[in-house]
Amino acid sequence: MRLFNNTTESETKSAYGTSTPASNAAKDTVKPAPESASPTNADRLVMVFPAAVVPPDLEEVEEQINRYLEPKIGAVLDIKPIDLGIWWDRTGLMYASGEQLDLVFTAGWMRFGDEVSKGRYLPLEELLQQYGQGIRQVLDPSIVEAGKVDGRIYGIVTNKEFASSKGMVLRKDLVDKYNVDITKITKLEHLGPVFHEISQHEPGIVPLQAKADRSPFTYMMQYGTFDMLGEGPGVLQRSESSMRVVNMVETAEYRKYAELMYAWKRAGYFNEDAATTKDNEFEAVKAGQAFAYAESLKPGFEFQASRDTGMPMVTIPLTKPYTTTADTTSAMFAIAKKSEHPEKAMQFLNLLYSDKYILNLLNWGIEGQHYVKKNGNMISYPEGVDSRTVGYNLNQSWMFGNQLNSYLWDNEDPNLWTEYRRFNDEAERSKALGFVFNPDKVKTEIATCNLVDKEFTPAVYTGAQDPSIILPMYMEKLKAAGADKVIAEKQRQLDEWIVQRKEAL
Secondary structure, eight states: OBBBBOOHHHHHHHHHHOOOOOHHHHHTTTTTOSSOOSSSSSSSEEEEESSOOOOOTTTHHHHHHHHHHHHSSSEEEEEEOOGGGHHHHHHHHHSSSOOOOEEEEEOOGGGGHHHHHHTOOOOOOOHHHOHHHHHHSSSHHHHHTTTTTEEOOOOOESSSOOOOOOEEEHHHHHHHTTTTOOOOOOSSGGGGGHHHHHHHHHTTOOOEBBBBTTTTHHIIITTTTTTTTTSSSOBEEEEEESSSOOOGGGGEEEEHHHHHHHHHHHTTOOOTTTTTTSSHEEEEEHTTTTTEEEEEETTTHHHHHHHHSSSSSSEEEESEEEEEEEHHHHEEEEEETOOOOHHHHHHHHHHHHHHHHHHHHHHHHOBOOOEEEEEEEEEEOTTOOOOOOSSSHHHHHHHSSSGGGGGEETTOTHHHHHHHHHHHSSEEOOOTTOOOOOOOGGGGHHHHHHHHHHHHHHHTTTTOOOOHHHHHHHHHHHHHHHHHHHHHHHHHHHHHHHHHHHHHO
């Protein structure tokens, strides 16, 4: 097994520690692994996914997975986490070389359509039909459809929340201190007086922590008001019934929120480095330097935010739950076209949806060593172990298989997965749910437009420039970069998709 991150080989080796043996009390609850602990003739599957940290006990967990996996499908798993900062370089080399690659994490936000257009993934219909019975039992057919590009399935969607509500996360102690009635905050602009109160009476605390790609603007506009329809310019307005693709920067909603950000910036509500910082917003809250930040919300998110910041947090949803193709494709696995064992790869994916034991082994490690079972599906750390010292915790259960089969930690809502199901069922669905844009014909224009976005959006999203001045300049450069051509191509593909859907009914 080889591990890829930003550390050197010697640094990676030195990061490995000695595993804590399972307690005797836990042994009775551990599902016994098959006897063939060292498979030698099994096919090898290589799986890659982004991970900021390589768990010290990954190799030990991988061995446990393979003891269980080999008798079931005649294959063993070679797990290769890759730091997101080098993901494209590293996976690009894997595709270009003779190095084995079978299972690849992908997502709408990770150039899914572009990777398909490069021919890097296998179409999966036949494999899914033959080996994906568990997947098809778990996923609604409309969700399976979200993994399609040009009528073929290339990604198997993770079963998790398929909707999102955009809003704000706030420190509960300050909400209570200033008697803020969060039930009366239903629009982003309602937060202005709250931020004013914090700015006047809490020196050293920034009312609103943000960064260029994660400000209230990006959540309310890019994710709360429009369906972005994939890469490049061209969106559908959520509030409109038409299927007309428009340029977001030209809309009244875009100008409205740009002006609000500008007003908040002048009032001193933003952190000074909002347009340039790369730090996570919750880190400033954790350090006692900020009050609130924008987020994509889902059931139980206040628990996650409280863990991230180390203090009680409350959430304020500002949009109703909404499902777009981007939401349903936010976590998928593809099978590489160069896969040496595509049938076994699909069989393994199927187990992640149908076999609770192997899913939780991948998510949380070895029972008794990395976690202990409590009531039902609730788990906690073994005695003497915490999140800083545990040898294995990917903390990425949203990536794999059927997340609703994943164990929950004892500080989470035991009914969380029921809430997820309700959240999915009640969400409004985009008119273009299931449409995946193929950018192949306008890749040059998209790349040029992306450079224009990079030039202008930090200032717009964090209120650094007057919208009356910067937006006309931004729009002019987008058009010169070929935005209208991209929008026309999106409209063409969307129109074809609509016809195909009608013919399929």
